[in-house]
Amino acid sequence: DAGVIQSPRHEVTEMGQEVTLRCKPISGHDYLFWYRQTMMRGLELLIYFNNNVPIDDSGMPEDRFSAKMPNASFSTLKIQPSEPRDSAVYFCASSRQGARSPLHFGNGTRLTVT
């Protein structure tokens, strides 16, 4: 079991550019979560999927953010256009039964927008 895999580990981009973060969940996990972590706001839930379907995106900060899960083994989080305030660590996590079971986290993508 390779765990949840996120790429890239680090991303530095200029304001206005498009950023795409990628996640491969653990095989057999039906739930996938995207979180954002900052010093000021802590860990925020952005969106979660069940069986590849977005269930709750109420945490997505703005229309600049979008997430997709085209199949059970891949998800993307896109920011377009990026802004300096989007700088944060973005985590992907997967689980078998949502919050009713342990979440397994990737090592995150540290995004810096200059």
Next chain:
Amino acid sequence: SQQGEEDPQALSIQEGENATMNCSYKTSINNLQWYRQNSGRGLVHLILIRSNEREKHSGRLRVTLDTSKKSSSLLITASRAADTASYFCATDASDSSYKLIFGSGTRLLVRP
């Protein structure tokens, strides 16, 4: 919005001592989970305790849950320098039992 709040925000202890971290939450829950995060890494699940359970153990970890007070505690016994990390409690959200909301965390430093 955060469901759980940890206390203290930071804790510094000597190796070998016990560390206790507390978590309070606002609404009824189905379960509460504790996670550890080492610097620069993702969160690692420690223990899940269900609302009908009062205490759970895993190695040197002991978690208690008091639903009447809407609080939980994590006790690490005989701490080691390797236990230095941030610890987070998390609960299912008031509007969905499938999404997990994290508290602000406790930063634990174990001095060798």
